[in-house]
Amino acid sequence: DVKVTQSSRYLVKRTGEKVFLECVQDMDHENMFWYRQDPGLGLRLIYFSYDVKMKEKGDIPEGYSVSREKKERFSLILESASTNQTSMYLCASSPTGPGRSNEQFFGPGTRLTVL
Amino acid sequence: GIQVEQSPPDLILQEGANSTLRCNFSDSVNNLQWFHQNPWGQLINLFYIPSGTKQNGRLSATTVATERYSLLYISSSQTTDSGVYFCAVCISDNDMRFGAGTRLTVKP
DSSP states (O other), X not given: OOOEEESOSEEEEOTTOOEEEEEEESSOOSEEEEEEEEXXXXXXXXXXXXXXXXXXXXXXXXXXXXXXXXXXXXXXXXXXXXXXXXXXXXXXXXXOSTTOOOOOEEOOOEEEEEO | OOOEEEEOSXXXXXXXXXXXXXXXXXXXXXXXXEEEEOTTSOEEEEEEOSXXXXXXXXXXXXXXXXXXEEEEEEOSOOGGGOEEEEEEEEEETTEEEEOOOEEEEEEO
């Protein structure tokens, strides 16, 4: 079974802090994604990565950066947390390439509260 | 961009009842997935179904890609089926769009 893990289920931070959210997958997937989920707005893509050290902006990258130094790990960084970044953050991974499905698998999520 | 519409937005059932959830999408897609979000927020994969019909226990799904819709059937519902069901479509490997979800409540 594919397993995607996230470093924290719940996180409380203060405005202005630098926040790291970590995601690890164990299925050698090329693609990894960070989404945030907010009531009434659904799931929105922040960033994705299709290979080590490669990244692409999603729909709402402002205020975020990402890092992918190893294939299995994808980090989301809030450089200076703000209250409007209080949200549920979901990490996902998927394979890619000929003959492979691009089914996405999600981690358990991190509920971040910024005070 | 592509629109993904799910219906109904809310559904309340008595345990043991059957239900059908619908997902309409406005353009051609590479694949379609159904997820169940449990009360703790985790998205559980139910089906990867770009076309055709699949069954897994009490759940089954059908996607008619040419008519741009997919249906999720839940039979003999249980309280543990409660949660939000999402349909998501992929335009490309890296572009997945989610519907707003159907919130299902199964009462004992």
